[in-house]
Amino acid sequence: MTDLLFVYNADSGFLNGALDAFHKILSPRTYPCSLCAVTYGNTSMRSEWKDYIQSLPVKTRFLHRDEFLAEFPQLQEYPLPAAFRATGKEWQLFLSKTELDSLDLPRLMETITARLA
Structure with a gap:
């Protein structure tokens, strides 16, 4: 079973990904997914985030x-x-x-580590 589930405020698919990349470049202040903004560069996952996720003692x-x-309609009340x-079998926020909107990548990793301890 997955221990941590990260949810982006962006839809899946190649076209959506391309549009998101342009949005991040052209208007980063209005980009709606802070998780994407701090964990991804313009085209790929940041290496420090990828290494960090792989080092966690939980499944992600x-x-x-x-x-x-x-997949999780029962959790739709939570803003993304x-x-x-x-x-x-239960999921908790x-x-x-x-919180995600206020964190840069180093603080995001610190917060995750502290909460998993």
């Missing part, structure tokens, strides 16, 4: 907004981006949109 999973809403932690 990433979903786009459309995938998340289809967000992260959730599995506790048995792990990082809220407000």
Whole structure:
């Protein structure tokens, strides 16, 4: 079972990804996904984030907004981006949109590490 679930405030698919990349470049202040903004460069996942995720002692999973809403309709009340932690068969909010909006990459990794401890 997945222990941590990170959800982007962006839809899946090549076209959506390309549009998101342009949005981040042209108007970063209005880009709606702070999780994407800090963990991805213009075209790929930041290496420090990728290494960090691989080093975590829990399983991680990433979903786009459309995938998340289809698989977890019971969690649709939470604003995105967000992260959730599995506790048995239940999911609990792990990082809220407000928290993610205020974190840069180093602080995001520090916060995750502290909350997993």
